Amino acid sequence: MEQALQRQVGTEKVVVSAFLKLQGIEKRFGSFTALKGVDLDIAKGEFVCFLGPSGCGKTTLLRIIAGLEAQSAGTLHQGGRDISRLPPAGRDYGIVFQSYALFPNLSVADNVAYGLVNRKMPKAQVRERVGELVKLVGLPGSEGKFPAQLSGGQQQRIALARALATKPGLLLLDEPLSALDAIVRVHLRQEIRSLQRQLGVTTIMVTHDQEEALAVADRIVVMNQGAIEQVGTPMQVYRDPATPFVADFVGRINVLPATLESGDRVRIGATSFHCPHAHAPGGDVKIYLRPEDVLARPIQPGDANVFDASIDKIEFLGSYCLVRVQSPALGEHRLTVYLSLNFLAEQRLEVGGRLPLKLLPDRMRVFEG
Amino acid sequence: MSTLALPLRATAGDRVAHVALGGVALVLLLFLAGPLLAVLQQSVQNADGRFVAFANFISYAKTPALLQSLWNSLWVAGVVTLVAVPAAFWFAYALTRSRMRLKPLFRGITLIPLLAPSLLPAISLIYWFGNQGVLKGWFGLDQIYGAPGIVVAEIFAVFPHALMILVTALATADARLYEAADSMGTRAARKFFTITLPGAKYGLISAALVVFTLVVTDFGIPKVIGGNFNVLATDVFKLVIGQQDFQRGAVVALLLLAPALLTFGVDRMISAKQTAMLTARAVPYRPKRVRWFDALMTSYCVIIALLVLAMLGMALFASFASFWPYNLKPSLRHYAMGLFDAEVGEGFVNSLRMAAGTAVFGTALVFVGAYLLEKTQGAGPLRSGVRLLAMLPMAVPGLVLGLGTIFFFNAPGNPLNGLYHTMALLTLCTIVHFYTTGHLTAVTALKSLDAEFEAVSASLKVPFYKTFWRVTLPICTPALVDIARYFFVNAMTTISAVVFLYSPETKVASIAILNLDEAGETGAAAAMAILIAAASAVATFLFWLLSLWIERRTQAWKAE
Numbered sequence: 001m002e003q004a005l006q007r008q009v010g011t012e013k014v015v016v017s018a019f020l021k022l023q024g025i026e027k028r029f030g031s032f033t034a035l036k037g038v039d040l041d042i043a044k045g046e047f048v049c050f051l052g053p054s055g056c057g058k059t060t061l062l063r064i065i066a067g068l069e070a071q072s073a074g075t076l077h078q079g080g081r082d083i084s085r086l087p088p089a090g091r092d093y094g095i096v097f098q099s100y101a102l103f104p105n106l107s108v109a110d111n112v113a114y115g116l117v118n119r120k121m122p123k124a125q126v127r128e129r130v131g132e133l134v135k136l137v138g139l140p141g142s143e144g145k146f147p148a149q150l151s152g153g154q155q156q157r158i159a160l161a162r163a164l165a166t167k168p169g170l171l172l173l174d175e176p177l178s179a180l181d182a183i184v185r186v187h188l189r190q191e192i193r194s195l196q197r198q199l200g201v202t203t204i205m206v207t208h209d210q211e212e213a214l215a216v217a218d219r220i221v222v223m224n225q226g227a228i229e230q231v232g233t234p235m236q237v238y239r240d241p242a243t244p245f246v247a248d249f250v251g252r253i254n255v256l257p258a259t260l261e262s263g264d265r266v267r268i269g270a271t272s273f274h275c276p277h278a279h280a281p282g283g284d285v286k287i288y289l290r291p292e293d294v295l296a297r298p299i300q301p302g303d304a305n306v307f308d309a310s311i312d313k314i315e316f317l318g319s320y321c322l323v324r325v326q327s328p329a330l331g332e333h334r335l336t337v338y339l340s341l342n343f344l345a346e347q348r349l350e351v352g353g354r355l356p357l358k359l360l361p362d363r364m365r366v367f368e369g
Numbered sequence: 370m371s372t373l374a375l376p377l378r379a380t381a382g383d384r385v386a387h388v389a390l391g392g393v394a395l396v397l398l399l400f401l402a403g404p405l406l407a408v409l410q411q412s413v414q415n416a417d418g419r420f421v422a423f424a425n426f427i428s429y430a431k432t433p434a435l436l437q438s439l440w441n442s443l444w445v446a447g448v449v450t451l452v453a454v455p456a457a458f459w460f461a462y463a464l465t466r467s468r469m470r471l472k473p474l475f476r477g478i479t480l481i482p483l484l485a486p487s488l489l490p491a492i493s494l495i496y497w498f499g500n501q502g503v504l505k506g507w508f509g510l511d512q513i514y515g516a517p518g519i520v521v522a523e524i525f526a527v528f529p530h531a532l533m534i535l536v537t538a539l540a541t542a543d544a545r546l547y548e549a550a551d552s553m554g555t556r557a558a559r560k561f562f563t564i565t566l567p568g569a570k571y572g573l574i575s576a577a578l579v580v581f582t583l584v585v586t587d588f589g590i591p592k593v594i595g596g597n598f599n600v601l602a603t604d605v606f607k608l609v610i611g612q613q614d615f616q617r618g619a620v621v622a623l624l625l626l627a628p629a630l631l632t633f634g635v636d637r638m639i640s641a642k643q644t645a646m647l648t649a650r651a652v653p654y655r656p657k658r659v660r661w662f663d664a665l666m667t668s669y670c671v672i673i674a675l676l677v678l679a680m681l682g683m684a685l686f687a688s689f690a691s692f693w694p695y696n697l698k699p700s701l702r703h704y705a706m707g708l709f710d711a712e713v714g715e716g717f718v719n720s721l722r723m724a725a726g727t728a729v730f731g732t733a734l735v736f737v738g739a740y741l742l743e744k745t746q747g748a749g750p751l752r753s754g755v756r757l758l759a760m761l762p763m764a765v766p767g768l769v770l771g772l773g774t775i776f777f778f779n780a781p782g783n784p785l786n787g788l789y790h791t792m793a794l795l796t797l798c799t800i801v802h803f804y805t806t807g808h809l810t811a812v813t814a815l816k817s818l819d820a821e822f823e824a825v826s827a828s829l830k831v832p833f834y835k836t837f838w839r840v841t842l843p844i845c846t847p848a849l850v851d852i853a854r855y856f857f858v859n860a861m862t863t864i865s866a867v868v869f870l871y872s873p874e875t876k877v878a879s880i881a882i883l884n885l886d887e888a889g890e891t892g893a894a895a896a897m898a899i900l901i902a903a904a905s906a907v908a909t910f911l912f913w914l915l916s917l918w919i920e921r922r923t924q925a926w927k928a929e
Contacts, residue, residue: 068824070377087380088827095828101821103840105926115829146926166829 017080019044019202020065020170025074027060027226034060036226037074042204047196049213050206052223053249058206059174061223065204066172067091079169093170094163098178100155102147108134108158109143115166133161136195153184160192164199171196173205177212189216210250214238222246244367247288254294256287256333257369266366269331274304274361284369291322293363294337296355305359309335311351314344325357379747382832386745393738394751397758399785400801404773405765408626411619411776425616435604435617439624442601445516446584446628449523454531454577456524458569460673461535463666465542466565468658470667476536478674481681483529484909485902486862486879488589490525492886492895493684494518495594501694503683514596522590525680527583531576538572539565542654571639578632585628586766588865589879593886593894601625605768606868615776622769633764688896704900707893713881717900720878723796723867724860724908731800731807731856732849739811740841744823745833763805767865774798775869790872802866803859807852814848815841846919854912858905 018041027035035057042048050058063069065076067088075084083091102111112130121129134140137157139150147155156176163171176192177185193216196203207213213220214234222229222237222245230242241247248255258266258273260283266275268287275287299306307329315322320340327335337357339349349355379387415421429435460479464472482489497504498513513521542565550560588602595603601621609618689699708714742756762770778789788794818841826836842849864879871880878901885894 066824066828067377068827085378087377087383088824089380089382089830089832090378091828093828095825097819097821097825099819099821101819101825103822105840105843105923107926114826115831118829118831118835148926162825163828168828172828 018042018077019046019079020204021077022061022065023075023077025061025064025076026072027057027064027069028072034226035064035071038226038228040221040228040231042202044202045200047193047203047205047216047218049217049220050204050223051210051213051220051250052208052229054208055225056223057226058208058221058223062172062174062204062206065170066093066095092168093172094166094168095172095174096156096159096163096176098175100147100152100159100179102155102159102162104147106146107143108139108145108147108150111147111158112143112161112165114162119166129165133165134158136164137161138191151184152180153188156180156188157191160195164201169202171201171203173203175206175208177207178209185212192216214250220250222249224249241288241365244286244288247365247367252291252336254287254289254291254335256289256330256335258285258287258366259283260285260366266364269327269329269333271307271329273359273364275364275366276362277364277366286367286369288365288367289359289363291336291338293360294335295358295360296337296339296343299356299358303358305361306356308354309357310354311349314351316341325355327357380832382834383745383747386741386833387748387751389737390741390745390748390751390755393734393741394755394758396734396797397755397801397804400774400797401758401761401765401770401804403777404770405761406773407776407780408619408622408769408773411615412623414616416616425620429617429620432617434599435621438599438601438604438621441516441599442585445519445523445600446581448520449527449584450577450580452520453524453527453580454535454573456673457528457531457576458535458573459666459669460528461532461539463670464536465539466654466656467663467666468656469663469670475670475674476532479532479677480529481902481906482525482677484858484862484905485681485684485898486589486864486882487526487587488522488593488864488882488886489684489895489898489902490522490680491518491590491593492891492898493680493687494522495891496683496687496693496895497679503694512596514594515598518594518596519591519598519600522594523584523587525677526587526590527580528677530583531580534576534579535569535572538569538575542568544654547654575636575639578635582629582632582766586625586768586865588768588868589883592883602768602865605772609772609775609869618772619776622772625766626764626769629766629769630764633760636763637760684895685899687892688899690892693892703890703892703896706890707881707885707897707900713878713885713893713897716876716878716881717897717904719792719875720861720901721904723792723799723877724857724904726792726796727799727803727860728853728857730796731803732853734800735804735807735852736811736845736849739808739815740837743812743815744837744841759808760805762801762803765802767802767863768868770798770802771866771869774866790870790875792875795867795870795875795877796860798866798870799860799863800856802863803856806855810848810852810855811845814845818844843923846923847916850912850916850919854909857908857912861901861905861908 020042022038022040025035025038026033038061050061052058060069064071067083067086067090071084075082077083078092103114106114109127109130112133113126116126116129130143131140134142137160139154139157142150142154142158147158150158160176173192177189180188189212192205205213205216214237217234219231220234220237221231224245230237230246232240232242237246237250241250244255247253256268258268260278261267261272264274264276264278265272266278266285266287267273278285307327309325309327309329311323312326312334313324320338321344323337323339325335325337335357343349347353347355412425413420413422415424460475463469464476469475494513495518496502498518499505502513546564547560550564555563586602588606591598591600591603592606601624605618605621605625608614608621687693688703689701690697691700691702708717738755738759742752742759774794775789777783778785778794780786822836822840823833826833862879864883867877868880868883871877878897882894882897882901885891885897
């Protein structure tokens, strides 16, 4: 945690006090424990994604931060203020839901102004702020429309404008893109990201879509069964997964049962491979290796971890193919690799074709079997 | 790490909500729980108010005449159920599964009886088959008074209730099941028994239970056409009003409560299952045109519609006949007689006042109660209490509620004793009597709103009541109008609860009909029943106009 925060401020060794500090957050529903003592610090201006499969507790955690659910144990501090027991109205955040939750009987302007009017702001000022916000989310001139006259993506932009209207210190996004179709989703997530950069508002987004998390987050909090598995930058989470769960959940990965040998070697099937991450000898482990870390080229003579494979199955995915290979070197284990369409054509490779492959030694992650 | 198992601090808004919910709970406790407990209490006391355990029940069981009534109630309700439910099923089948023409007309005609007091069919039957009836002696019925009259009149009275349930059950069919069956070359009869009937199973059970309960607990029809044939509902009245035997009256009331509670329990179980049956992905079924089948269904519906019209028409005709059966020239004699001489005019004004009061205050209470239950947080035990109390009225027959209300409010020690015999008590009792249906309508409307409105408002620091006023209420106005209409029409036509509660000053029209009938003024009784139906119809029309107007006003945001 400390490390992550230090990275935020570059190389200077300044310890930033967390803007949002969660300590020992627990949530029990009867005998079911939804959150098992979550600790998390979020720095000011950060964009954090809570990522995990459904039921992992990510939405519950967000709702606890919002005060929409009361935690069973633990404390929350926002900007140095203890908000553990404050009701939603006593906290400082804006929220956007998957369902947009726009008031259907109010115009876009009235929706965006909903929280402003309550602050007894003069009318002219409200109108000006509304104009600013709809422009900010890219829908200038839509003030007079009703939500039903807007597309899903447009509605979500208005919901975002409404959440930002009161200039909250924290922006909470609960699966904001899940209800949208794929193209709008990709487009809008980039806009949310650049808007967040522009405003510098500390943001937490809950998502089950790992691609979304990788694309927008400063840091990703990977959750599973009510606990945090790993907190890290998208690159860390993808490249150096802390647990098998993270490795499995984020991106595609090969899992190969193996045995530790002496030094930095592991045995997969009948073959011994070089693996610098392997240490203690003996015992069964699992090697986690992403498809892109199995190379078909360049392979130099004398390279380590090279073996011959034959193609079992080719799944065409557009510019590249997902190729299932087998090899006597790996025993009965199959391996998935990415091969470009051009490479396959150039090498005249089809099902049954043979090719040499290399396992990148320093990309092989070792986890307890 | 500090541990903290406490809920969030309540805001001023939360406290407002809890106080309001407490208010709703208080109304339901006073006018529902109080009366019910009073009935229970009476049933285990003697006339001096001493606890006697089951002595009243034992004395009841030892009275053959009363046991005869119990048996009468059960078999009459059984026969009515066996006839009315299949009859309504085929009618509903025609409405939902054929390409018959004029469906709205058929449906409309069969729903008209809901606008009149349930005793209207009984009065009409007297004109058809009574001592001076047009068709006296036909169908081998030499005596319509008694069981045959009750059975036939009840069939007419419960038909629309069964029809509504069955139409709902049959309307929700998944076309894909039928397509799958067709693709496997399934014959029509097999499709009916393997897809249609299982799909409507819960609707059928629910309709049968509702019909059975309605018949057992109905008071008006047996009173008008029952003659010397005694049933539980008339027994309660005779025991309490006639013999002042509150204890055994309470015992019979508890017997009436039994089938109603059973129906309620089974219905709850069923509705939980029913929701799971139809998935969001279902494709609505559209019937195909089959000439012979559509013709068959049309003829069936024509027959039923004619029977209903004959029933309604005879009451209408007789209400205008100068002097049945000797001078059938139309005149307003019965209306004049009823309204002015028998002072039903006042009763009619009372009815309108009560119906308006029930519609306004009932709708407000029901909607606020449902809103607080669905959309606010905290106060768990109070919340579950109100939830239970809101569902309970469905299981309480009007007679039992009315009886309990006199027991409770007439008790000398009750500080609310002053309410006894007032219009306010009649109105409140009627609101509670019909609370559940209104509550369910409101809950359905509220559940269809985005669950996050309140969360968004809280994050914007807008108190819940502002969102209630600006968003929830405007969106739910169609449901509100629907609830108000339901309250109004039922308050106009109800007899069973208010029969114990009126005073000469607060007598309502539906009670006046009973009194007119008892005095032998059947013509005037028919006239007043028609007037009530007309008032209900006008009110329904006005409510419909109101909903159209609201629809028009809200079109802007509902567009697309």
